[in-house]
Amino acid sequence: MIVAPGPAATAHVPASERIYLALRQEIMRCEIAPGATLDATSIARRYEVSKTPVRDAMQKLAADGLVTILPRSGYHVAPITFQAVHDILDMRAAIGPHAARQAARYATPAEVTLLRRIVREYDAPLDIGTMQQVARRFHIAIARCSRNRRIVALSENLFDELERLLRFAIDFTVKTGEHSDEHTALVDAIEAGDGERAAAIETAHIRSSREFLIERLMTLGYLSENEIQIGSASRSAGE
Amino acid sequence: MIVAPGPAATAHVPASERIYLALRQEIMRCEIAPGATLDATSIARRYEVSKTPVRDAMQKLAADGLVTILPRSGYHVAPITFQAVHDILDMRAAIGPHAARQAARYATPAEVTLLRRIVREYDAPLDIGTMQQVARRFHIAIARCSRNRRIVALSENLFDELERLLRFAIDFTVKTGEHSDEHTALVDAIEAGDGERAAAIETAHIRSSREFLIERLMTLGYLSENEIQIGSASRSAGE
DNA sequence: TTTCTACATCTGATGTATCAAAATTGCAAT
């Protein structure tokens, strides 16, 4: 029962997936402006395919919340609103502490080792961009420890979207070096199996992170009053 | 101004939406068995449309997590696994208390009134089915108070899926009459603006709800060991 | 006879080209 001479494991390039990934990346990097209208036909031309896979891609993007589909009208990439930023940060505040608490219950020694390895990456001075990447991996690793696939998927989604929303607001060249202690303490709590302490640390961490980001947005002129609106007037998204 | 003689206000029946809703309902009511394979062609015949809207519907269902798409292979309705039940209940444990806490911050008097009206429905003796409906409306009303659209959407999704997962396990004719106090206390805390108390009550509530459901599942013979598996062998979902 | 492998077939998803319907846009007329 050796597995044959396998010509590599089916290197499928499911076309619609290609377009989905490509568009997703462009949207996330804001190479396609928030609020912009997407024309299925021209996209189909650009990627040299028909419109059907484009439709599939649009559906997937809509599922991610990256585009909204107005029936018989058009595909719009989600605008950046204060509401959206708030929702995401608030959602992290709901998920993060819970994930930390569950991680304290379920994390294996191997997983704790992985967490420590990630934390160590904070030692080097990092720009905000890569720091966010590290933070992303760290928190998603914790999410995995929670033994809840939904939480993992949701966490990934939140980080992705947050990255996009902040791309407008953050100067990615800024250097920072910090947080290492906080993260170490969190891993310690997880290793000790102290769920409440882990949750508390994560709560504080997310709160400070949230305040940092909000303040930064306000400093940079977004969030002037209590409304940021980059992109089309958000059609009240209906029911 | 006046909306024309309108043949009814554009009773848009966006075909793909029709099929999506129809299939969704069938899947949720387990009229289509968990783990079953869906044939796009026959579905297209059944609803007298082409395959394209069926594909769109499948994408949406996949986004809801109700079907999994194996590329070039088939559409399968999600099997019922212990993991799935666990994930959903755990997710509620993460979201619920946070929503309650935020509701305590943001709820308007009108919203509190609405919540009290819903709680009052518990006074009459209800079977489990309608009780779940009431519980659903109650918790979603709270989610709305949190001012976080994601939390609202996620809550709705969780309740929907939970309903499906439990349809196998619950005897919907059982009568129960309870919980009214717990819910009243929760609304009181929200009205008083006491977020921590609201969150604590919700935590306890979800915990007892969870235990009730798990115990019920075990009593009924599901969850024999620590695995329930209705439907196809869950292809280990990769990655 | 049994089993394993190689081949052929068949099913069903994926993609293309085309068409129809609806909405937005621009123009013209009042």
Place this chain on the structure above:
DNA sequence: ATTGCAATTTTGATACATCAGATGTAGAAA
């Protein structure tokens, strides 16, 4: 300036073609 109509644009749907994977059959080896 506003309203109504027509033309363009773009989505939504259909029918058809293609292609990968699953299934079934037959033949060879044990």
